[in-house]
Amino acid sequence: MGGKDCGDHGKARRKFFRRIMYCILIFVLLVLITIFLIWAILRPSKPSFTLLDTTVYAFNASAANFLTSNFQITLRSRNPNDDISIYYDRLDVYAEYRNQEITLRCRLPQTYQGHNEENTWSPFIYGTMVPVAPEYSFALGDEQAAGSVYLMIKVDGRLRWKVGTFVTGSYHIHVRCPAYITFGGQSDGVSVGENAVKFQFVNRCDVSL
Numbered sequence: 001m002g003g004k005d006c007g008d009h010g011k012a013r014r015k016f017f018r019r020i021m022y023c024i025l026i027f028v029l030l031v032l033i034t035i036f037l038i039w040a041i042l043r044p045s046k047p048s049f050t051l052l053d054t055t056v057y058a059f060n061a062s063a064a065n066f067l068t069s070n071f072q073i074t075l076r077s078r079n080p081n082d083d084i085s086i087y088y089d090r091l092d093v094y095a096e097y098r099n100q101e102i103t104l105r106c107r108l109p110q111t112y113q114g115h116n117e118e119n120t121w122s123p124f125i126y127g128t129m130v131p132v133a134p135e136y137s138f139a140l141g142d143e144q145a146a147g148s149v150y151l152m153i154k155v156d157g158r159l160r161w162k163v164g165t166f167v168t169g170s171y172h173i174h175v176r177c178p179a180y181i182t183f184g185g186q187s188d189g190v191s192v193g194e195n196a197v198k199f200q201f202v203n204r205c206d207v208s209l
Contacts, residue, residue, distance in 0.1 A: 044084045044161050047113070049205040050076045051153055051177035055198040056189070058126075059181065061144065065137040067102050070126040071095060073153055075177070077120075079113045084161055086113040089170060091157035093123050095179075097149070098136050103127040108157075125153075147186035153177040155205075177205035 051073065058070040075093065079086050091108040094101055103125040111119055132140065143149045155175035161168045179201060182188050189197035 044163075045080045046207050046209050047086060047159075047173075048078045048080060049155065049175045049177065049207055050078075051179060051201050051203045051205055052076055052120075053198055053200045054153070054179050054181070055192060055196055056181060057196050059149075061132070061137065061140050062129075065132050065134055066129045067097075067132050067137075067140070068128050068130070069095065069102055070124070071103070072122060072124050073179075074120065074122045075153070075155070076118060077113065078118045079116060082115055084163055085115060087111075087160040087162060087167070088113065088119075089158045089160060091121075091155055091173075093121075093125055093153065093155050095125055095127075096152040096154055097132070097140065099152075100133060100136060101127075102130050102132070102151075105156075144183055147183050149181045149183070151179045151181060153179050153205075171209050174208045175205050178203055 053074045055072040056070075057072070058068055060068045062068075073093070077088075088108070088111040090110070092105040093108060094105045095103040104127055106123040106125050108121050108123060113119055140149065154177070155173070157173050158170045159173050160170055179199070181199060187197065189199045192198045
């Protein structure tokens with residue numbers, strides 16, 4: 001009799017714990033469904049980026065297919081969402097010429113961006129004796145001689161969305177900002193110091209997530 005009682009008691013305990021697990025699973029599922037519905041209704045819009053200006057301190061291409069450059073850029077980001085905040089966990093800024101990186105990557109500080117807020121960064125990006133592919137080196141020399149070089153300022157990183165107290169997982173963000181640098185008599189830049197020329201753009205950047 002005692003053994004049977006213990007067996008019945010064990011079955012009851014197992015049934016009790018199964019019910020608890022079912023309740024926990026149902027609760028978690030309801031929470032996830034609620035978060036998904038809130039997320040679907042709010043529909044977060046991706047942030048906008050604008051390249052405001054670029055100050056050129058150095059841009060020298062050598063005959064040996066090397067490029068030395070030094071820029072300070074001013075970049076503005078805006079969160080267009082009314083109810084969603086953004087955590088920028090990582091943002092790396094650099095310059096490209098014809099899809100070839102010509103500067104080192106500069107990491108911006110981690111940033112929290114509230115509803116409809118704006119943030120502005122002014123990092124320095126530079127590259128010393130960066131090798132340039134021969135075909136690009138010739139094109140670069142021709143563009144400099146013509147008085148205008150087309151560059152691309154890029155931002156690669158990761159962000160998270162914050163809805164109420166819920167924070168999503170990490171998303172990749174890619175930003176492309178066109179920048180024209182002019183030289184010689186055709187230059188529309190403003191001298192801001194010895195060998196430093198500032199170009200004002202207010203160029204909207206392409207943003208993809």
